[in-house]
Amino acid sequence: MSETRPAFASSADLGEKTISFDEIGKGVYAYTAEGDPNTGVVIGDDSVLVFDAQATPKMAQTVIDRVRAVTDKPIRHVVLSHYHAVRVLGAPAYGASEIICSDAARDMIVERGEEDKASEIGRFPRLFQGAESIRPGLTWPTTTFSEDCSLWLGKREVRLMSLGRGHTAGDIVAWIPDADVSFAGDLVEYGATPYCGDAHFTDWPDTLDNLSGLGSVAMVPGRGAALVGEAMVADGISGTRAFLGDLFEAVKQNAAAGRSLRETFERVHAALKPAYGDWVIFEHCLPFNVSRAYDEANGLDHPRIWTDERDRQMWLELRG
Ligand SMILES: [Zn+2]
Numbered sequence: 001m002s003e004t005r006p007a008f009a010s011s012a013d014l015g016e017k018t019i020s021f022d023e024i025g026k027g028v029y030a031y032t033a034e035g036d037p038n039t040g041v042v043i044g045d046d047s048v049l050v051f052d053a054q055a056t057p058k059m060a061q062t063v064i065d066r067v068r069a070v071t072d073k074p075i076r077h078v079v080l081s082h083y084h085a086v087r088v089l090g091a092p093a094y095g096a097s098e099i100i101c102s103d104a105a106r107d108m109i110v111e112r113g114e115e116d117k118a119s120e121i122g123r124f125p126r127l128f129q130g131a132e133s134i135r136p137g138l139t140w141p142t143t144t145f146s147e148d149c150s151l152w153l154g155k156r157e158v159r160l161m162s163l164g165r166g167h168t169a170g171d172i173v174a175w176i177p178d179a180d181v182s183f184a185g186d187l188v189e190y191g192a193t194p195y196c197g198d199a200h201f202t203d204w205p206d207t208l209d210n211l212s213g214l215g216s217v218a219m220v221p222g223r224g225a226a227l228v229g230e231a232m233v234a235d236g237i238s239g240t241r242a243f244l245g246d247l248f249e250a251v252k253q254n255a256a257a258g259r260s261l262r263e264t265f266e267r268v269h270a271a272l273k274p275a276y277g278d279w280v281i282f283e284h285c286l287p288f289n290v291s292r293a294y295d296e297a298n299g300l301d302h303p304r305i306w307t308d309e310r311d312r313q314m315w316l317e318l319r320g
Contacts, residue, residue: 008315009123010284021066022226024218025179027156029070030226031063035192035280036127037086039063040183040220042176044153047076051174051183051220053091053139055120058130060090077151079160080141081185081222082168083108084198085120086127091139100143100151102162104170112305113138122308123284148172163187164207165200167222169303171207175214182216190224190236192280194243197288198303201248201296208241223280243276251293265290265318287318 017034024030027043040051041063048067054060067075075094080087080101088109091099101109117138121128128134148161159175167186174183186195187207212234219227219236227236250271254264268290276282291314292303304310 006283006319008312010127010281011123011125013124013126013284019062019066020226021069022228024220024226024228025176025181028176028179028181028218029066030218030220031066032220032224032226035223038220038222038224038226040174041067042153042156042158042174043071043073044156044158046073046154048073049077049079049151049153049158049174050075050094050096051079052081052087052185052222053078053089053094055086055127056090056130057093057133057135058090059127060093063090064094076153077158079151079158079172079174080105080139081173081183081187082171083113083116084168084186085113085117086124087185088139089117089134092135093133098143098151099139099141100145100149100160101141102160102170102172103144103146104162105168105172106141106144106170108168108170109138109140115305115307118308119306119311123311163210164203166204166207167194167196168198169200173211173214175216180215180217181219182211182214183220184211184222184236186222187211188219188221188227188236188240189279190221190227190239192221192223193276193282193285193289194240195281195285195288196244196247197285197292197306199244199289199292199296200301200303201244201293204244205241208237212237243272243279246272246275247289248293248297251290252297255294255297261291261294262318264294287315290318 029041031039042049078096083105227233250268
């Protein structure tokens with residue numbers, strides 16, 4: 001019997017996940033789904049804010065249903081932590097008056113939004129249920145900002161902050177000062193593998209330091225269970241940091257030794273699998289992560305654009 005080759009990315013991942021909707025601070029909720037993309041929700045005096053929209057309007061409706069079980073206030077703000085399609089394309093479903101992201105995230109939607117959409121649907125079809133409900137064209141923000149800004153839900157403040165480059169060049173986090181809760185987007189994952197295909201490995205640890213400095217008592221990571229309590233928050237951040245450091249150091253060593261991308265991938269995969277192989281989407285992420293780390297190790301600051309075609313060529317080269 002021949003050895004089975006891994007199916008492309010998460011194209012064979014069809015198992016439904018169980019959704020949780022937990023109050024992790026007063027009027028602050030974590031929508032999580034066993035490693036699928038998370039959403040944060042803040043209920044203010046007069047309105048609701050949603051942080052990360054889900055991949056399609058149909059998927060967004062599952063968030064709306066949970067929100068409607070706890071409040072009938074209108075959802076006025078939808079915040080996008082970064083430009084990835086799986087976070088963004090559900091946004092029109094909420095009927096919000098404002099869709100907000102960083103200037104840098106908008107720039108990336110302009111530069112590579114269409115390519116990213118096709119790439120992400122191909123990689124992970126299960127997360128794009130109801131893809132036909134995605135509006136033609138892309139989701140565009142109504143409001144952008146450079147460093148940070150405050151949104152007011154009546155008297156309740158939600159502060160949006162750029163803490164540095166990391167998972168992408170345009171990540172922001174949300175901080176709810178009256179609850180000491182943060183929404184980290186994909187800068188922090190918990191029991192799920194950080195996706196690094198568009199990452200800035202050199203900067204990401206400093207960005208995590210800035211995030212640690214907020215002193216969160218609870219946090220919604222990008223994927224995985226809600227982090228409740230300072231110890232669990234610290235665990236989520238340190239686990240993410242360890243993965244990034246181990247991966248980038250290993251890739252740098254192999255690149256410096258003049259090894260090819262494929263040789264580098266095989267060695268890094270073998271080195272990381274014992275510690276991280278049971279994290280959700282490890283096999284999916286690692287080829288993309290090593291490809292980007294190899295580019296950065298070789299001096300390429302601006303991540304190359306992933307297209308559906310480039311995804312499959314890379315997969316064939318590394319895993320075929
Ligand atoms: Zn992402």
